[in-house]
Amino acid sequence: xxxxxxxxxxxxxxxxxxxxxxxxxxxxxxxxxxxxxxxxxxxxxxxxxxxxxxxxxxxxxxxxxxxxxxxxxxxxxxxxxxxxxxxxxxxxxxxxxxxxxxxxxxxxxxxxxxxxxxxxxxxxxxxxxxxxxxxxxxxxxx
Ligand code: DQA
Numbered sequence: 412x413x414x415x416x417x418x419x420x421x422x423x424x425x426x427x428x429x430x431x432x433x434x435x436x437x438x439x440x441x442x443x444x445x446x447x448x449x450x451x452x453x454x455x456x457x458x459x460x461x462x463x464x465x466x467x468x469x470x471x472x473x474x475x476x477x478x479x480x481x482x483x484x485x486x487x488x489x490x491x492x493x494x495x496x497x498x499x500x501x502x503x504x505x506x507x508x509x510x511x512x513x514x515x516x517x518x519x520x521x522x523x524x525x526x527x528x529x530x531x532x533x534x535x536x537x538x539x540x541x542x543x544x545x546x547x548x549x550x551x552x553x
Contacts, residue, residue: 412452412553415478415504416445417470418460419486425511434538441539445482448543452550464488465496468498475502478550482542484509489524499529504511507545511536 418438421428426437442458457478459470460521467488474481483506488495490528499506506529513536514521527533531551532548534541 412450412454412479412546412547413472413477414445414449414454414549415474415481415483416456416458416542417485418441418458419482419484419488420462422484422486423462434511436539441542444539445542445546448546451460451529452475452546454529454546456514456546464492464494470505471495471498471502471504474504475514476504478504478505480546481506482509482545483507483526483530484511484542485526489526490520491512491525493525496526496529499526506530507548507550508533510538511538511541511543522548 425441426435438460444455448547451532461467481504485492485495508527509529524533534544537544
């Protein structure tokens with residue numbers, strides 16, 4: 412399978428950013444790990460990160476027909492980006508939403524995802540493993 416891993420705002424600062432919540436592993440290490448996981452399962456994973464809503468929307472549009480599945484952590488856009496919700500609805504490539512932290516144990520504004528309704532499902536609170544769990548789900552569906 413061809414996976415596109417999309418990470419939204421501030422996730423480029425993994426490892427440095429609130430390590431008590433998001434862990435000590437950095438973004439480059441996460442990407443290397445996901446590429447290795449994909450390769451071990453006869454698949455490929457491309458990693459894309461942006462702090463800009465429009466760039467994420469462009470990446471979702473470009474993924475249509477080019478990738479088999481999207482694994483996306485929209486960061487804070489999760490909670491208010493109707494534009495990302497609409498982009499997911501506009502394409503036929505399936506997406507699983509991932510959150511590193513358990514958003515339900517955090518501030519109330521993080522409990523609501525506006526983007527999850529356009530996703531196959533949502534994984535949260537499993538740390539970086541959540542991205543692999545999402546890939547594993549799609550691999551098992553083949
Ligand atoms: C996050 C949770 C969001 O509420 C937050 O804005 C993030 C990261 C997570 O992975 O736990 O940037 O998506």
